[in-house]
Amino acid sequence: IETEDRPELTVSKSLSPSVVTGCGQLTYTFVIQNSGNTPAVATDDVILTDVFDPILQNITVTFEGTLWTQGVNYNYNQTTGVFATLPGQIAVPAATYTQNPDGTWAVTPGTVTLTVTGTI
Numbered sequence: 001i002e003t004e005d006r007p008e009l010t011v012s013k014s015l016s017p018s019v020v021t022g023c024g025q026l027t028y029t030f031v032i033q034n035s036g037n038t039p040a041v042a043t044d045d046v047i048l049t050d051v052f053d054p055i056l057q058n059i060t061v062t063f064e065g066t067l068w069t070q071g072v073n074y075n076y077n078q079t080t081g082v083f084a085t086l087p088g089q090i091a092v093p094a095a096t097y098t099q100n101p102d103g104t105w106a107v108t109p110g111t112v113t114l115t116v117t118g119t120i
Helices: none
Strands: 009-016 023-034 049-051 057-063 075-076 082-087 095-101 105-108 110-119
Touching: 057 075
Parallel strands: none
Antiparallel strands: 009 023, 023 110, 049 082, 057 110, 075 082, 095 105
């Protein structure tokens, strides 16, 4: 298997619950996967941005279960719904590669989770 020495990141976003009423709680979950053979580290300055629709109020942000702080780890504008992590906050481990008995390769991406919960 031939790969470049760099991270290869993808992001998937989910929303729960699928139906929420006013003043209800909503959670955006971002799963960031690295299929590359090199980890994404703080100095890579990975930034995740999104515009929340519906806009959340009073958000709580966690990365891999660790509580994050507005202005230190991320910025969020409650008026526009614009969310962005700050440079140097996201690190994603490299994928692992395993050769199968038939000679093919299996790739297990490195994975981290960022969760944003708030009320609408």
